[in-house]
Amino acid sequence: MSGMTLSRKIRFLVLLGAATFTLAACATPSEQATTGGTPETEQTEEAVSEVSVPAYLASAGEIKYCATLDNPPRGSLDEGSRPVGFEVELGKEMAALMGLRVEWVQLKFDGIIAALQANQCDVIVQELFIREARLEIIDMIPFSNTGQRLVMVPGTAVPGDTLAGLGGVTIAVPNGTSIAGLIEEANAALAAEGSELINVQVLPTTTDTFAALDAGTVDVVATTTTAAAYYVGLNPDKFEFLGAAFGLIQTGFGINKDNPELTAAIEEAFNILVENGTYDRLIAEFNLEGSEL
DSSP: OOSOOHHHHHHHHHHHTTOOOOOSOOOOGGGBOOGGGSOEEEOOOOOOOSSOOOHHHHHHTEEEEEEOOOBTTTBEEOTTSOEESHHHHHHHHHHHHTTOEEEEEEBOGGGHHHHHHTTSOSEEOSOOBOOTTGGGTEEEEEEEEEEEEEEEOTTOOOSOSSGGGOTTOEEEEETTOTHHHHHHHHHHHHHHHTOOOOEEEEESSHHHHHHHHHHTSOSEEEEEHHHHHHHHHHOTTTOEEEEEEEEEEEEEEEEETTOHHHHHHHHHHHHHHHHTTHHHHHHHHTTOTTSOO
16 A cells, blocks of 8 residues: 555545435345345454444444445355455454454345445445445445456557557447446547547446457456456456556445444554555455555
């Protein structure tokens, strides 16, 4: 991580989070699916708590995290329906510092904030963008960045490593994603310069874009930092990052505004993990370099 006053940044945003995101949809019982049919509780090593928590959590000995668990490598379910990924490990490490077990509550994304507000969980541990509208109704603590990333086959000859330098290159993008708009902007700038434009292929899914890259029918894939990390991590001999992440937006933990004691505990636990190197280790382990704060 860069030399930053991270604690100061986080405290500033949490104070801003005293302002809170209009929830587009409310969770219904049909939207709620706990892992494996029942909540997934993970044991943490018995240890003296380093971080004080609200009395109700200390009494229960357990903290409930809401997540979609369908977003590898950040959070997903393995073949045994066990939660795995960057956010899963980060959540477990924070819980250990608080002397708590973890229960994962799996939900659809559009019901996740409603579930938090209904106290079905204590914290949202999810790739959740920090937006002013969300800060109007929940507190958020930044823990990562999300943006866009370029991926290519190792050894591919390309003229540059940013969109502005990829005129004449064929880039595949998943349908309906924001990266297509960024390429349109880049093409407008290239056209104004009289330069060759990027050839864009819009394919139905992210999986399709990487299949095309593997087949050699496109030169580059442009996708989210999370999807790029997942596919490069799965196939490091086939795919590699091209250039740095761009178009970044912060993502954060979500906590109810009426629970400032828990907000402070999550902030403190996260800061400890940053300071002791655990955060950077997990970023590297899950191939998420470029998404760190």
